[in-house]
Every structure is written in C-alpha cells, then in structure tokens.
Amino acid sequence: MTRFARTTLLVGALAAVALGASGCAPSAGADAAGSDATGEAGVQKLLVATGASPRPFTFLDENDELTGYDIELLRLIDERVPDLEFEYQVAEFPALFAGLDSGRFNIVANNLSATEERREKYDFSDPYIEAQFGVAVAAGSPLAGATTLDELAGKRTFGEPGLNFTKILEAYNEAHPDRPIEIEYTELDLQSQYKKVATGGADFVFSDKVVYDGYAAGVDVAFSQLDGAKLVEEYGTNLFSAYAISKQTPNVDHVVEELNRALRELADEGELTKLSEEFFDGLDVSPRTAPSDAE
Secondary structure (H helix, E strand, O other): EEEEEEEOHHHHHHHHHHOOOOOOOOOEEEEEEOOOOOOOOHHHEEEEHHHHHHHHOOOEOOOEEOOOOOHHHHHHHHHHHEEEEEEEOOOHHHHHHHHHHHHHOOOEEEEEEOHHHHHHEEEOOOOEEOEEEEEEEEEEOOOOOOHHHHHHOOEEEEEEOOOOHHHHHHHHHHHHHOOOEEEEEEEOOHHHHHHHHHHHOOOOEEHHHHHHHHHHHOOEEEEEEOOOHHHHHHHHHOOOEEEEOOOOOOOEEEEEHHHHHHHHHHHHHOHHHHHHHOOOOOEEEEEEEOOHOOO
C-alpha cells in the first residue's frame, strides 16, 4: 500500500533542516506526522520524494495524481517487497538532495543520473534507465547533427541549477574558458525552453531523447544525439538513471538489496520493458548494459 502527500517544500526551509539535522531531524523512514520507520508486522515505511517533473518520468496527471515511469516502477517493486512500504511526497527539485542529506527523504525518484559525485553521498539502486543525451535545436539550424559539446562552443543555452545536464555544461566551460557555452540559468519549463529555441531565444537546449519526445511535440525544433561515450569519458557523467537512497535510511543495505532484487525480477520477466514502452511511446529505455557494468 502506498500513500502520496503533495506538499511544496521551500528550498531554504529544507536547507535549514539539513543544517540542523544532527540530533533533531526526523528519523529516516518517518512520515510527515513523525511515525516510526516500521509499521504493522515489521513493515518499514520509506518516504519517496520526487519533483513530479519531467514527464513522463514523474508527473501529476489530469486528476492531480502522481504517476510516471519512475513512480509506477516503484509501485511494481512495492508489490514484490512485502517488508517495505513506499509513501510519496512532491518537492522542488533542489530540495530533493537536501532531504536526502538530512535523512528526511529515504529515496528520490526523479530520473537521477548515478554519477560518481552523487555516489559519494548517497546509495543507489541498480540502474533502470539508459539515457540518450542530445540537444534540441531550431529546425534547420546549422547545429543540427552536432555530436559533441565542442560544436556548441560560443552558443547560448538554458540551464537549470543542479541538473546533471547543467553540470556537464559547467564542466565544459571550466575546461574551455576561452570558448565557453553561454548558460542562462532559468526555471522555465522545458516546453517553454524549446519554444524559445525555435524562435531564436537560445541556440540549443541539452536534453534527454525521452524528455524531448514528451515536451517538444508541436514545437519547430529537432533533436541531435550527442556521443554519450564521449560525455562519459570527458565529464564523468553516465547514461544511467537509478533511485537515490539516503545513507541515513535504517537497514539501508537491505533496502538497496530488495530494490535491486525486484528490479532484476522485473527485467527478467519483461515487465521493465513493458512499462517503458507504455510510458515512452513504445521505446525501451531499460539498460542495455548489465547493471554491474554501469556502476
């Protein structure tokens, strides 16, 4: 059984909780009312946080119900792990990490790349998505067909603070101060960003192919896939997304083990592919590389 509580968490307020977490933060696994981490029959309750964006990974449907590939996959896992129970809460994206740091959130489900930097702070499940990174450019743009960031040097784009894409661009600029990519930091939604690219308001937007397919419909833009292996080699990112788990979660090793066991079962039974095709218009985003190779 799962429960979803929709709240708006201010980044500053949650950061304050994180700073004062020692000795006063709620125990990991406690719900908003402060209940214990375990419920009836020894079931451990885990608070899952998500930004409810971008679609179709995580979003609120027309009935204001939380859904998406990341969320529905967790619900399938929930059915297979009798001693864990997931509850859900929506928060602003930057607050997700503060919540993991403080132990307020046990799990974040938000199409997170399991980068080396993040692995130093959080535990991760095995990957459940292998991404296709690229850029959205105006239809007919000379940037169409670009496969490396070098081809985007000197161009203008949007960046959302904290996102893996933005960090890659920042790392590129640090390595190429003589010809940086101009980043305009924004909180514009992706469809608005694509529309601005289409009308000349920016030269490109860094994007995942699945996200692009979900948000660019009807906008006069095109997708150009980047060399993912080169991004991994040069910027330490990776193409895999996984669930992030707070190290403060009680029985954290068992939680990770159970998540991975259920993910393997779902993959072996074809359920991972089936769910992927349901949310991504027939596209199978399940990892083509063995999870052990992705870490």
